[in-house]
Amino acid sequence: MKNFDLNNLVRANVQTMKPYSSARDEFKDFDVAQMIFLDANENPYPNGVNRYPDPQQNSVKAVLAQQRNLKTDQVLLGNGSDEVLDLLFRAFCEPKVDNVITLPPTYGMYGVLANINAVENREILLSADFQPEVDAILAAVDAHTKIIFLCSPNNPTGNSFTDQSVVTLLQNFKGLVVVDEAYIDFSNKPSWLNELDEYPNLIITQTLSKAYGLAGIRLGIGYASGAIIAVLNKIKPPYNVNELTQQRALERLADTEKIQLEIDSIIIQREDLLKVVQEVAFVSKIYPTEANFVLIKVDDATKRYNQLIAKGIVIRNRTTQPLCENTLRLTIGTTEENKLLMEVLKSI
Secondary structure: OOOOOHHHOOOHHHHHOOOOOOHHHHOOOOOHHHOOOOOOOOOOOOOOOOOOOOOOOHHHHHHHHHHOOOOHHHEEEEEOHHHHHHHHHHHHOOOOOOEEEEOOOOOOHHHHHHHHOOOEEEEOOOOOOOOOOHHHHHHHOOOOEEEEEEEOOOOOOOOOOOHHHHHHHHHHOOOEEEEEOOOHHHOOOOOHHHHOOOOOOEEEEEEOOOOOOOHHHOEEEEEOOHHHHHHHHHHOOOOOOOHHHHHHHHHHHOOHHHHHHHHHHHHHHHHHHHHHHOOOOOEEEEOOOOOOEEEEEEOOHHHHHHHHHHOOOOOEEOOOOOOOOOEEEEEOOOHHHHHHHHHHHHHO
């Protein structure tokens, strides 16, 4: 996007505010290990978590930046990706004035957060093959449209959006384009992280909940220009990522070989499941997937959902979502779990 001006997007009150500052921020250039902190009313007796955590999560950011060939000031960490997304609404969208655009069927939290923040959500349905209707999206944009949300690979459909559709939106929309890459590790497509320097209005969200197997620690990631991250840091809660989460993230991020083995295994299991599902009589369509789940169209989604529940298998019935009538979403489990799922699918 040429002539992109971030200042035109930031809410006026956010532009003038100063972020909360803790002693850990103020003395970050000192050797804090040798300092005595008596400023925060903490319990002084060591137990591993008696001190407040690093408010900027510098150790985790350094690892992520190194692994992704970025600068640390291009990284924001949140209490799950949902907090990162919420910060975008709070920083850039004026309640009851601005609007965002989402592309159903898609991740439901975009709409929830829009509602919480009193921001209009303009929904532009995906095409029949679950691709963005770029012309319709741009036609829906007005002076108060601040953000377009793209989930790619998309949840619940599993497919990635074409490069051309994303590029067209980045080049023709004067607001922010958020590409949610929660499932990017299961795709053969490269991450849009490679294009951050090319598009100043590009924001990418990722998570450690899926491929990294850390859903329980709630760590989401936002990647963007240093200028955008600086705005978000203004309104970020000072200790939004706790010490235990930071420690566990560092341990997991260091084990790159194991992570890749698990990703490879999930992809193999996904392909095995797809082969079996093709032979299931009540399945009428299998949608292309680049995620750790498969969306299938069946004869009666509610009936088949209940049959699986009766067998002790919980999946997701997506039939109420736009363009998803009579569809079920199957997450790839362990080898044993997938074997049982396949046996039950064939038996009913």
